[in-house]
Amino acid sequence: MTKDRSKRRKLLAPVAETGKCGVFLMRMLGSIRLESELLISTLQQTYLIGARSLVIIMICGFFVGMVLSLQSINALQQFGASDQVSLLVGKSLFRELGPVLTALLFAGRAGTSVAAEIGLMKATSQIEAMQLMAIDPVKRIALPRFLAGLISLPLLTAMFNAFAILGAVVFSIGVMGLDPGIFWSKLQSGISFGKDFVGGVWKSVVFGGIVSLIAVYFGYYAKPTGEGVGTATTRTVVLSSVLVLIFDFIMTSFLI
Amino acid sequence: MKDPIIRIRDLVYRRGTKLILDGVSLDIKRGSIVAIMGPSGVGKTTILRLISGQLHPNRGSVEVNGKLISSLSRRDLYECRKEIGVLLQDGALFTDLTVFENVAAPLREHTALSESEIRERVSEKLHSVGLVDTEDLMPHSLSGGMARRVALARAVIMNPKIVLFDEPMTGLDPIARSTVSRLIRTTNDRLGLTSIIVTHNVEQMRELVDYCFILASAKLIAEGSPQAMMNSQDPAVDQFMNGRVEGPLSFSNKDRQTGQQNAEHS
Numbered sequence: 205m206t207k208d209r210s211k212r213r214k215l216l217a218p219v220a221e222t223g224k225c226g227v228f229l230m231r232m233l234g235s236i237r238l239e240s241e242l243l244i245s246t247l248q249q250t251y252l253i254g255a256r257s258l259v260i261i262m263i264c265g266f267f268v269g270m271v272l273s274l275q276s277i278n279a280l281q282q283f284g285a286s287d288q289v290s291l292l293v294g295k296s297l298f299r300e301l302g303p304v305l306t307a308l309l310f311a312g313r314a315g316t317s318v319a320a321e322i323g324l325m326k327a328t329s330q331i332e333a334m335q336l337m338a339i340d341p342v343k344r345i346a347l348p349r350f351l352a353g354l355i356s357l358p359l360l361t362a363m364f365n366a367f368a369i370l371g372a373v374v375f376s377i378g379v380m381g382l383d384p385g386i387f388w389s390k391l392q393s394g395i396s397f398g399k400d401f402v403g404g405v406w407k408s409v410v411f412g413g414i415v416s417l418i419a420v421y422f423g424y425y426a427k428p429t430g431e432g433v434g435t436a437t438t439r440t441v442v443l444s445s446v447l448v449l450i451f452d453f454i455m456t457s458f459l460i
Numbered sequence: 461m462k463d464p465i466i467r468i469r470d471l472v473y474r475r476g477t478k479l480i481l482d483g484v485s486l487d488i489k490r491g492s493i494v495a496i497m498g499p500s501g502v503g504k505t506t507i508l509r510l511i512s513g514q515l516h517p518n519r520g521s522v523e524v525n526g527k528l529i530s531s532l533s534r535r536d537l538y539e540c541r542k543e544i545g546v547l548l549q550d551g552a553l554f555t556d557l558t559v560f561e562n563v564a565a566p567l568r569e570h571t572a573l574s575e576s577e578i579r580e581r582v583s584e585k586l587h588s589v590g591l592v593d594t595e596d597l598m599p600h601s602l603s604g605g606m607a608r609r610v611a612l613a614r615a616v617i618m619n620p621k622i623v624l625f626d627e628p629m630t631g632l633d634p635i636a637r638s639t640v641s642r643l644i645r646t647t648n649d650r651l652g653l654t655s656i657i658v659t660h661n662v663e664q665m666r667e668l669v670d671y672c673f674i675l676a677s678a679k680l681i682a683e684g685s686p687q688a689m690m691n692s693q694d695p696a697v698d699q700f701m702n703g704r705v706e707g708p709l710s711f712s713n714k715d716r717q718t719g720q721q722n723a724e725h726s
Contacts, residue, residue, distance in 0.1 A: 241568070325555075333552035336512055337614075338538040339569045 225421050228342070232350055232420075235343035245348040246355070253314035253349070254356030258363060260313055261306060265364035268301060269293065269371025277380055286380075290387045291394035293372045298400040302365040304452050307411035310357055311444040315419040318349050319440040322423025323433035331424075346420040353416025354409065361408040403459040410451055415444040465490045465622060465654045466511060471520035473506055480506050482678040483520070493648050493655040495665045495686075498675035499700065499709060504658040507675075508624050511656070512544060513537045525621065542570060545620040545653075549627045551611030553599040559586070560595035563614045570618065585613040588650075589643055605636025609643065616647055623648075625657040629664050641668050662701055666690070674700060676709050 236242070276292045322345060325331050334341045369391075376382045395401065419440045426436035464487035473481040480503040488494050496504050509515040510522050513529045522529045527540055553562050563582045567573055573581070586595065589609040599607060608628065615623050628644065629637045641664060648655045659665060665672065666686045674682045674689065674697055682689060682697045689701050699707025 328555065329548050329550070329552040330554050332514070333546070333548055333554075335514070336541060336544070336546040336548070337566045337569070337618075338541040339565065340538070344569075 224425075225417065228346075228421050228424070229417055231342050232347045235340060235347055242343075242348065245344070246351045249348045249352035250355050253318060253352055254360060257310060257313045257356070257360060261309060261360045261364050262367045264305065264309055265302075265367030266371040266374075268305060268364075269297070269368030269373075270375045272296065272301070272368065273372040273376045273380075277376060277382075287382065287386045288390060289376050289382065290372065290391040294369070294391050294395045295400060297365055297368050298395060298404045300452070300456075302361050302368065303404050303407035303411055304448060306361040306364045306408065307357060307415055307448045308445055310353075310360060310412075311415045311419075311441050311448070314353065314356070315415045315440045315444055316437045318353070318416065318419040319423040319426070319436045320433055322346070322349070322420060323426035323428075323436045326424070326426055327428040327430070327433055329428075342424070346424055350413075350416045350420050353419070354412045357412030357415065358405055358408040361404065365404075399459070406459070407452065407455050410455060411448050414447050414451060418444045418447070463490065464488055465525060466656070467521075467523040468507075468511075469521045469523075471507075471510065471522065472518045473503070473510065473515065474518050479678050481510075481517075481675075484675070484678075484680045485520075486673055486680060486683065488654060488656060489671070490654055491648075491652060492670040493644065493657065493668060494671045494673065495657045495659060495669040496673045496675065497659060497662065497665065497700070500660055502675045503678060504660075504675060505626055508546075508626055508656070508658055512541065512546060512624060542566075542618055543621045545615035545618065545623040547608070547611050547615045547623065547625045547628055549630060551599075551607045553602075553607055553611060553614070555599050557599075558595065559591075559597050559599065559602070559610050562599065562610060563617055566614065566618050581617065582613075585617050586610070588647070589613045590639070603636070605632050605639060608632065608636070608640050612640070612643060612647065616651060616653070619651065620653065622654045622656065625655065625659075627659055627661075628657060629659070629661060637664060644668065662703070676700065 272293045273289050276289045277286045280286045280288055280292070322331075325345065331341045331345065334344065373384075373387065377384050377387055422436040422440045422443075426432045466486075466488040468484060468486050471481050471484040472479070484507070496507055498504055506515065510517055511524060511529070513532065516530050524540065525543065527536075529537070529540070532540060553559075554565065557565070560579075560582055563585060564578050567578050567581065571578075583595070586592070589612050591606065591609055591613070594602070594606065594610070599610070602610065612628075625644065628640055632640060644655060644657070645668060647653065657665065657669065669686060672683060672686055672689050673680055676696055682692060682694055684692075689697060692698055692701065696708045698704070699709050
């Protein structure tokens with residue numbers, strides 16, 4: 205009987221966790237007020253987690269663009285269609301690789317630091333001190349970081365895409381000697397603003413929400429010990445990566 | 461006692477199946493400094509958490525300033541906490557803010573004071589705890605004693621009626637300890653506070669406090685002036701106050717609990 209119950213509890217644990225996470229999200233959204241303090245701290249966090257992720261995003265984007273065009277040219281050459289490379293690179297970037305890879309990088313770079321930061325605040329009783337001063341930590345600590353992630357990821361994705369295109373230009377025009385005119389005109393005519401570009405932006409907004417919600421949630425509910433903070437960071441990366449890929453499939457099947 | 465600021469009645473608190481507090485009743489007089497003492501892990505910090513509303517009792521009541529803490533909504537509880545200052549173990553300063561911003565945090569959150577008024581009040585409080593020219597320092601560059609004083613300034617910045625201290629002297633050198641101890645007394649008397657200190661250190665409390673409550677084995681075993689406690693004939697009180705190994709209070713792990721972890725956050 206008790207064995208049954210503990211088994212059931214184990215099975216239901218993810219459901220309960222999801223619910224708790226949803227309640228947490230509602231608490232965050234419910235504490236949004238139009239006030240300068242929230243704006244300032246959100247901007248600060250956007251700088252800390254967004255702007256500081258910029259370099260890694262740009263480097264990765266550049267190389268992803270290069271490798272994409274290398275692979276595409278290699279494959280397209282067999283059909284004598286290597287001038288289509290910008291179309292292939294552009295489509296795969298704007299629709300899939302840009303939002304997904306940026307979200308995964310963002311989870312590793314910013315998600316972990318947010319989870320660890322909040323977890324450490326908890327371990328050193330700073331969160332408790334806030335509550336005791338009647339300052340709501342959900343509003344002052346979690347919300348600005350969540351909003352900053354939501355704002356940062358689409359912008360970072362745009363940077364990633366831009367640098368990936370740059371990488372593709374460098375490789376296919378600079379190295380492989382493709383005609384720049386064909387490259388740009390194929391890109392311009394082949395990529396639709398609505399489906400390819402806006403679809404990608406939607407994805408990155410959703411991914412931004414997922415990654416930053418998970419980071420603040422795990423940080424906030426971390427066990428207040430060194431080990432607890434470690435667990436929170438690991439779970440943040442793992443779960444947000446998995447969820448990004450799952451939601452990528454779900455959203456693609458609606459957007460396509 | 462007439463009109464106590466804190467009235468605790470028949471308080472029962474369980475963590476899991478373990479009884480942490482079993483029928484504790486006590487009154488705390490307005491304007492006094494009282495100590496809640498007892499061996500480590502006896503539920504002293506738990507009492508503080510019940511007073512501040514971080515935990516809810518399984519039975520019994522905690523009244524602060526006439527308000528029944530466990531019955532308040534989150535908003536009312538936060539309202540009520542504005543009248544309570546808390547100094548946690550190690551101070552719990554915000555590590556990403558300067559000393560000034562740490563002390564100013566409650567003002568920024570709860571008042572609409574102008575920047576210059578905030579600056580004035582923060583300097584005044586920092587001054588009153590003996591800190592000058594420290595406003596721009598970060599918490600990690602402070603010594604233990606200084607950090608504790610900053611935390612004290614932060615705890616009283618909203619001019620609360622009650623200040624709760626959780627082991628305020630732990631980890632300080634003797635000079636810093638005496639300084640903090642004196643500061644607690646002067647702050648209490650000057651601002652007309654009621655201070656509640658949770659500690660297991662008998663020595664430090666003897667000079668500082670007006671009244672002691674002694675907890676052991678989940679119950680309140682004695683209360684009275686420090687002097688009366690020192691001279692108590694009760695074997696358990698005598699054992700604790702004079703630090704004897706032999707006596708009715710056991711020291712086995714089974715009976716001890718670290719009361720700091722697992723606190724549910726509201």
